[in-house]
Amino acid sequence: MDVRSVVQWGGVWVGLLVAALGSSVAPSAAQNGFPFNTELTLEAAPMRGSKRIPNLEIGPSGEVIIELWCKGARGRFSVAGDTIVFVPGAVDDRGCPADRAAADDALLAALADISGWRRQGDVLVLTGTRELRFRRNTN
Known part of the structure; x- marks a missing residue:
């Protein structure tokens, strides 16, 4: 084998090594980023008489x-580093019982008060005056 062949094969092996290392590093970096394109469920038990648990x-x-718990809503997360702001949007009031409407309002207020993540x-942990924990749906 001449020197040119050794250099070419060496380059191929280095390229394969870099590709292998890059693919093993990328998932761990992605795990630490904000979970855009994700569905998450609040770590909470359902309310009595319902199977619903809030989700994002x-x-x-x-x-x-x-x-x-009963209502639906829209909003937007603005993320910069470990800082986050939730901007609430329209709320779909579905004629909820008073206890569920109050729980919905309290959760929306807690989301509006978050400042870190x-x-x-x-698990996505949102921090503010109250800590909210949302688990990524894996189904």
Whole structure:
């Protein structure tokens, strides 16, 4: 084998090594980023008489669809580093019972008050006056 062949094959092996390392590093970096394009469910038990648990569907640009205990809502997350702002949008009042409407309003107020976020595996933790934990849907 001449020197040119060794250099060419060496370049191929280096390229394959870089590609392999890049693919093993990328998922861990993605796990630590904000979970755009993800559906998450609040870590909470259902309210009595219902199976619903609030969830978020976060789009690629931070737009969010929220299904609450009874109501539905829209909004937007603005994320910069570990800082986050939730801007509420329209709320779909579905003629909810008073206890569920109050729980929905309290959750929307807590979302409007968040200021920070972090990831803990499949859990998005939103921090403000109240900590909210949303688990990534894996189904």
